[in-house]
Amino acid sequence: MSGWLSPDEWVAVRLSLLVASTAMLVSLPFGIAIAWLLARGRFWGKSLLDAAVHLPLILPPVVTGYLLLLSFGRKGPIGAWLEAWFGVVLSFRWTGAVLASAIMGFPLLVRAIRLSIEAVDRKLEDAAGTLGAGPFQVFLVVTLPLCLPGILAGMILCFAKAMGEFGATITFVSNIPGETQTLPSAIYTFTQVPGGEAGAMRLTLISIALSVTALFASEALARRVSRRVAG
Template sequence: MTGWLSPEEWTAVRLSLLVATTAMIASLPFGVLVAWLLARGRFWGKSALDTLVHLPLIMPPVVTGYLLLIGFGRRGPIGAFLAEHFGIVLSFRWTGAALACAVMGFPLLVRAVRLSIEAVDRKLEDAAGALGASPVWVFFVVTLPLCLPGVLAGMILCFAKAMGEFGATITFVSNIPGETQTLPSAIYTFTQIPGGEGGALRLTLVSIAISMAALLASEWMARLIGRKIAV
């Protein structure tokens, strides 16, 4: 297997998996919280939040990447703050690539989770409340378990989006082999150099395999959960 892919290609695969997994896991709590706010909350500015969350879905990815560069770059207001107080540098690092992927995948995650929270019968939540569960407990012991298939679907969508993210990533953290060169960037690089077709094709096959594996895994898990909570 190692012989099949060159070390550089392996690095790109490993990096892509790391970036996509980090993006998925790090955005999960925020995604569930925002989805819950949008599904159940009644507050001023709800539609503004909704729009903000969905912006990366409709804006050109390059624009999102550029906004991240301005905001989270070393001289950007947030980037400078993070570097100064926490020593976290995002620009031109793999962590920056994860941030870009998380932002791009966020609307997909929120959409899936929100829809599944809306599908949870509020009557069950009322029943739990009458049995003495506070709203926070109701969420964790009734709402969340019942919308788990949706959360799972959202996670897979977010992961898949992160695996394929190109525009925002390359704009924000560039295309540095071993640091920010994910699968799409590597494939793009191969297509730009003479004799790179072989590498591009191999990485394309790897991409397809990872996407299919993720999809199958999510189907299998959703079925497992679905069987448990079937009414």
């Protein structure tokens, strides 16, 4: 198959997979925490938090990317701080692509997990409390395992969104082959040059194959998990 794709195209495929899985894994703990806060918390500003989480879903991706560039760019307040204190640079790096796609996938991740936390029977949590489990322990051994199907669904959605993310990524980290050129950016580049149709088609087929595989894998996993959770 490596003969079928050019080395540059392979790099784009591998980079996309790397960016999407890193984005999914890094945002998972935050996603669970925010989902729990939104599902169970009662605090001032909850609807503000809800709106902020959903913002990337409704803003044009280019706007999100531009805001990221303003704040996380080397001259932006957060970007400058990160570079001064940790030597971390996000703009025009693959890690920046991770940040952009993680932020774009975050609302989908939180939404799926939040729904499944809301569906967990509070009575089971009360019962665990009477058996000596503290609130965090209840969360770990009762709530979390019971919403595992929702967490998996959220992870897959987040992964798929990150694989397909284009606007915010290209605005924030540009389209540098081998560093920030993910599948969508590579396809876009092909469509911009004469004679690029074949390359665009190859990458498009790969995109479709990856997405469909992710979808089937998640379905199978979710079925297994929910069978286990339902007993």
